[in-house]
Amino acid sequence: MQKPYIITLMIALAFGHWSCTNNNTSTELSSPTVPTFEITLPGELADQALDGRLLVMLSTAEEGEPRFQISDGPETQLAFGMDIEGWRPGSTITFAPDTPGYPLADLTDIPAGDYRVQVLLHKYETFTRSDGHTVKLPMDRGEGQQWNLAPGNLLSTPQKLSITAGKTYQLAFDQAIAEITPPEDTEWIKHIKIRSELLSEFWGRDMYLGAHVLLPKGWAEHPDVKYPLAIMHGHFPADFGGWRTTPPDTTTPCEYSERFKLDCYNHIVEQEQYAFYQSWTSDYFPRVLAIEIQHANPYYDDSYAVNSENLGPYGDAITKELIPYIEEQFRGIGEGWARFLYGGSTGGWEALAAQVLYPDDYGTCYASCPDPIDFRAFCLTNIYEDKNAYFLESKYKKTAVPAHRDYLGNVQSTMPEMNQRELVLGTHSRSGQQFDIWEAVYSPVGEDGYPQRIWDKVTGEINPKVAEFWKENYDLAYIMKRDWATLGPKLTGKIHLYCGDMDNYYLNNAVYLAEEILEETTAPYYDGEVDYGDRAEHCWNGDHTRPNAISRLRYHQMFIPKWVKEDLPKIAPQGADVRSWRY
DSSP states (O other): OOOOEEEEEEEOOOOSOBOOOSSSOOOBOSSTTOOOEEEEOOGGGOSSOEEEEEEEEEEOOSSSOGGGOOOSSTTOOEEEEEEEEEEOTTOEEEEOTTOBEESSSBGGGOOSEEEEEEEEEEEEEEEEOTTSOEEEEOOOOSSOSOTTTOTTOEEEOOEEEEEOTTEEEEEEEEEEOOOOOOOOOOSSEEEEEEEOHHHHHHHTSOOEEEEEEEOOTTTTTOTTOOBOEEEEEOSOOSSSTTOOSSOOOTTSOOOOBTTTTBTTHHHHHHHHHHHHHHHHTSSSSOOOEEEEEEOOOSSSSSOTTSEETTTEEHHHIIIIIIHHHHHHHHTBOOSGGGEEEEEETHHHHHHHHHHHHSTTTOSEEEEESOSOSSGGGBTTBOTTTOSBSSBOOOSSOOOBOEEEEOTTOOEEEEHHHHHHHHHHHOSTTOSOSHHHHHHHHHSOBOTTSSBOOSBOTTTOBBOHHHHHHHHHHHOHHHHHHHTHHHHHHHHTTTEEEEEETTOTTOTHHHHHHHHHHHHTOOSSOOOOEEEEETTOOTTOOSOSSSOHHHHTTOHHHHHHHHIIIIIHHHHSOTTOOOSTTOO
């Protein structure tokens, strides 16, 4: 048995000079109210110097791990973070009193009391990119770019501590997070992974794209048939989502959904998954190839499916490398009209972005509750006219801009709070969270090799030069308006937008503005669809017949038949094969 790996977590009260060290020297405090955290890297878990983000988390919850309790909502627990470079095994790091925290400002604000304490090191690796920049980032390791789940990250078992002045506490690093076991192929679902030449060249190391492919009924029995391709965009899928070949397991304990106010929601989800399997394997469901893409990267759980100065040419890699490979392996038709896109939230933005930026390569898009598609309504911020993203402009008041609400408008978090959490989880847009990935995808590269800030992460002050870069390259509504003379003929009838008018992230505001632009189009008229759900939350997808709790589970069932029935007849070129795959 190995010896325990000791991390010393000291909380002391003393007067004198404060210093932050990366060795085993003693540390004094400048304030009697400042807690000190000293953490030693055990040689047994590290055979070389490490870079990364070091997090100390404290929770008053009786159960669960603090690493899973850091959230945007009011139920969040405490986290404090600092960057680590060249941390040598056996040496000690001391948290300074001004180490940023969430939701507390820094360590000086921690109240005395009982906590369950956990320490985590989110590891970074060094990338030497083809643009000449060297950056340190957390590479995805199969978990979908999640700091609290990434294999290899160092972790301590939570320990309950009563934090009082002048007392020393010891914790033990007892694990590195285990590797992810990839899903296995089945009769219906196949998993692929390819090395991307484009991305590998950009990042200076091997980079991969993956996908889960759902085969249509009769695929093996019809070897001469080629199929349309249904592409669902969205966050990192561990396997093909919404699919279950057996009835729901009602022997498992019921789980209550606080969001939807539904008991046994886990059983409801499983029932919908099984219902999809029953529909897919029936005699009436359209025969298409359906795929979900894995494109996690060093900044986020997906790439937003576009080319980016900071992430590299993911748009080209997906469209020019991955999609043709899938069609070749599984007998796709391989033409733009026979590929259609759909997704919600991030996936909704990606579906529209791919359609707009690659109009010849895709035939139709269904974008539900998309991330902001008009940056005049970047949630509740107009990045072109507002000076600050965090606070309403006022001479005397300091009113925080809301960031998340429920369907009745009750606010659960604000812009400064959400961005404070991100800053604690990672500097330089490295938190792996929502505002940071928008910044990483849309922003130009800074002199240091990291994304230029759209706004100051502490103050919220907007950078108008960066906003202009976002506008010209990623503001989808503006791009459609600017380029409609050339885009219009290629997009007519292909754009479908859906959003609840009480979207939790205020995404409906951008859809309103985009709809105004689309309705003003002429030569040709866009001839698409924009629809809103009354009091519907994130992520409503156009289904007026079911509650959002159910319709959000039915993307495949909704959009695949819709494309075949309503849109295929409009976009398929004359002479195209629209029959052989409809057996």
